[in-house]
Amino acid sequence: MSYQQKIYLASKSPRRRELLRQVGIDFEVILLRDARPRGPDVTEVVLPGELPDVYVARVTQEKALAAWNAMLARRLPIRPVLAADTTVVIQQEILGKPANRDEAIAMLRKLAGNTHQVLTSIAIKYQNQLLQCTQQSEVTFAALNDAQIAAYCDSAEPYDKAGGYGIQGMAARFITHISGSYSGIMGLPLHETTALLDRFKPI
Known part of the structure; x- marks a missing residue:
């Protein structure tokens, strides 16, 4: 049985929306600002010496708190807020979303022929509770080869995804093996998300 209380999803990712619908979770999107006079609600800059797991957990927690505060500031109905962040890591190097074609090509050259890690952190904020x-x-x-990478980067697919690829899209033909959570690689690990919601007790 799916989690019954309506939540806010603090993400503009269509993949996360699709995944929540897949498991029957009722949600409403609450968007964070990418830019304000003083900058975005949450920056995704890696701090000096920050390890990948620490980075992704910190950014996710910041998103959850920013979305909670935005909900209060906009006087929206009080509901649990779910935030998530995904990062791709190869040899401890964090690969974010490519800003342009050259960055996407460089990322895919690093990934080609190698195994990398995909870390997705999720956090739920409600009143004084934060589960993560x-x-x-x-x-x-x-x-x-370079021709395969260039052809993929000529599509729109790499540019809103960590690591410059989407497992649910055309890049699936590049992947020889996965270990872990397919939905987590997409951006929201459903087992962990629903387990966290099952632990969560609204006040």
């Missing part, structure tokens, strides 16, 4: 967990999966790419 981080799920890790591994993805192995086949060797890719």
